[in-house]
Amino acid sequence: MDPAAAALPMRGEFTSSSRFRYALLLTDRELVVQKLGTARRKSETVTVMDLQDCIGCRARGAEDGADTSASLAVYFYPVRTRWARLCSSPARRRLEHRFRVAVSSDSRINLEEAERWSRAIRYRAYHRTGGVCADVRRPRRFLVLINPHSGKGQALTLFSNHVQHMLQEADITYTLQVTERQNHARELVREADLSQWDAVVVMSGDGLLFEVVNGLMEREDWEEAIQTPLGVLPGGSGNALAASINYYSGSQPVSGEDLLVSCGFMLCKGLVSHLDLTSVCLASNQRLFSFLSLAWGFVADVDIESEKYRHVGAARFTMGTIVRLTSLRVYKGKLAYLPAEEPHSHSSPTMSSVSFNNGSNSSSVYLRNSYNQNQLLHNSCNSNNAYKPNWTNEPPVTMQGPRDSLLVPLDQPVPAHWTVVKEEDFVLVMAVYQSHLAEDLIAAPASRPDDGVIHLMYVKAGISRRALLRLFLAMEKGAHLSTNCPFVGYVKVQAFRLEPFSPTGTITVDGEVVEYGPVQAQIYGRLARIVSG
Template sequence: MDSETLEPDPAAAALPMRGEFSGDARVRYALVLTESELTVQNLGTGRRKSGAVTVLDLQDCIGCRAYGAEDGAEDGADTSAGFAVYFYPVKRRWAGLSSAPGRRRVERRFRVAVSPDPRTNLEEAQRWAGAIRQGSFRRSGGVCAEVRRPRRFLVLINPQSGKGQAQALFNTHVQHMLQEADITYTLQITERQNHARELVREADLSQWDAVVIMSGDGLLFEVVNGLMEREDWEKAIQMPLGVLPGGSGNALAASIHYYSGSQSVSGEELLVSCGFMLCKGLVSHMDLTSVCMASSPRLFSFLSLAWGFVADVDIESEKYRHVGAARFTMGTLVRLASLRVYKGKLAYLPAEESQSTPSQAQSTVSFTDGSNSSSVHSHMSRNLNCQNHLLHNSCNSNNAHKPNWTGESPVTTRGPTDSLLVPLDQPVPAHWTVVKEEDFVLVMAVYQSHLAEDLIAAPASRLKDGIIHLIYVKAGISRRALLRLFLAMEKGAHLSTNCPFVVYVKVRALRLEPFSPKGTITVDGEVVEYGPVQAQIYGSLARIIAG
């Protein structure tokens, strides 16, 4: 599960490389390979010359395969070899008067016939393929740490997610990309709720180098919590996780695409983008948030905690799942028609305040790219007092053996100790901020940029900023103003509307106590126990494959 630093390939040491090869229709090409680019010049067919030049960025390359004459020759006397290169550059697809940016597949094949000896030709093709692959691993700053090679992935697909097309989308768009990137994988179709959670909780994770989720955000929620329920949770949560959007929300997938600096895309364009990042295999750290309730084992969240309008829309729009991402738009309009007010108490630890608090040193688990994972794990154990696996958890010291909120068999709650929180039956610490208002339209705590493909809830958020972006809307806002707020959220501009009913603050921990007898609280879009809830963030606790 540990990442490795790739060793330079001796075949790629002597750059730039130059050569002349034939391609389709016997056209000759002159190739020049540098550390960052493959330049292809069209030399024509012999009688007809052409000087057209194409420059391909190796950062857009996911793989290169060498092959001998036996792989494609119709005549057994053919002694040539060849190599195929797979690029996914960002291009625009024009549809009517509009255009959509996205990654488009570009495959280039070159025939190598430098010798009458087939072995010599194959070795030359392999030399070029190895050098191109090595160049595709590089980025500014040198060779990067990534998922080790050869790469073996466990791919989990929820066939019911979104419009029920996740498996078909995987077969159509992702399967061939993994083959081009020389990634082997084990495919597991989930059969029921919490199937993935149980699987990763019990599995021998050493079989794979990453766990990939093709679904909405719900399946990743299962995987994260399954990993955190293992006895070896410290090591297990370091397993790189990959996300492929196959649901209706796809918030984390959209966030990862957003963090890469690419223009906004959705649907199949987003899937190809995430598939590309998966094939590149670059690993980043990701924050997780510990969420504690009154009588349920605590959960670990990667996306959001919501109460009020947002939570209601998320759950009530399930009936519109067949329309995909548009379900949230429909749910928003329905809920706006009968706007509710929720009574409760909200308190939080501001990020600036917590930085000056000695206990904050225990609430953030930081890792350094390329660090020795075993020493990190032991350091984390010492700093976070995890030896008792939360038998004295400040959130709820007696819930470790109670049935969890899903109704499964009891499992022991594990993970780092929540040093910023006190038990729910005690007042929050004196240095916390208590919100005076008690009437809310919504409260949402988010730790990724997106709440859905088309909702940028926290544009300033990053994968490992160690911050909960707390947004709440006070009662009194009009339906029209709330609608404008959500329309602005599509562009991430809602925090610049200067609406007096909207409050945004960066925090490290929070507590929410609903007073209204009925309501919904969601964690990563999943309904949890309704009642008092509190949370604190852990910086860089998990790892995610991202651009």
């Protein structure tokens, strides 16, 4: 559609199924609906619908051969402020406007008129004629991956009840794939012909997206593959990235099914933004790509030990926190980091600062079948250790990706210009690159999805159980960094290294357990893309 034509108002008069008459005014930003009066009644108050809340519009011909009219259905998901006051949740609620188009006795002309309005509404709902979002591509074909066992085990039901009809209303076609085992999604995207889809959508907790990201980065065409827009629908118990996306959109915090509807709405709108990824190197030469966090100590312990409470959903983390507080552990280790430059200006490696075309900056992991001859090319993991796959009965694969230019091998000291934390006794260390650590935990309120920054937070030994509990209660509002607790450290970094000295412990990456031992990471700004608001 011509942008100049899209800016011109459209006017029309239609009826409803009950034969009431309505006057419609379509501007570049609103659909104005006024119920017209009769000889005895005046016209009623107008209803103004913001096209930013519209996800789709359909035109159909009459199914009854004797009826020559056509129908026009418009689908909105506004934030219902009145409902929000009643339930303390500013959630989106579905609103459908349906009109009968009968401008002629010819059914073909009526359908053409309905289709003309449908095209105009859809165009204005997904574009800004002022040039703000006019060039944003809208994904149309989705690969939807669902983990049926995530969270409370209700992901398929939630998809059917809330998301399926939204995709249909937005005229989005999709292929549904239910994962059958661990790393099924990883294998699928590693081998798939991604040209079939405009986005890969994950409905699960954060673990399934972790599989997808690493499957894409294991492809030979990783540079192109990782640019496939990723969609997130919360179906697990953590749902940290989904909560972060809702937070970045400027929406009020919601949880549970309200968060699912919010993310489904943004998915249907189809706006795509950049997403940082972090390269994580383990002592065994294994390299992973992370989109959310790395944790050691209290946070990792709660995440893994609360698995037994998965049936209660997001409340599992609250239960796990209470249990772990009763027996607080202290871990010995060493933490070092490379501070981010201030003011930050995307100084970390990004898609624009790293050449992906000539192959010279590719940091491939070359893995031979004989473990005693493993070689690591262009990577900064410890080359003295054997490769250990992180999934069972899988052959080693080649991990691709940009060169970790900020890191040195794990068996060498960190560079002299890095900062080393003097404290060696920790309760927790966590590195996060999104705002949320769970639906109700805002770990890095200043984070943005593409700021190229790792938010590194650590809690030193000596903190009381009560103070630690207050810290996590404050994190529910993102106020924990304002508590001025002397045992808490926080810094924005580009890279870090963690070396545990305690013989046992848990390290998680995006909520998944990884090999325990020395680990280091650096962030890559804007390496991936995410469908967001």
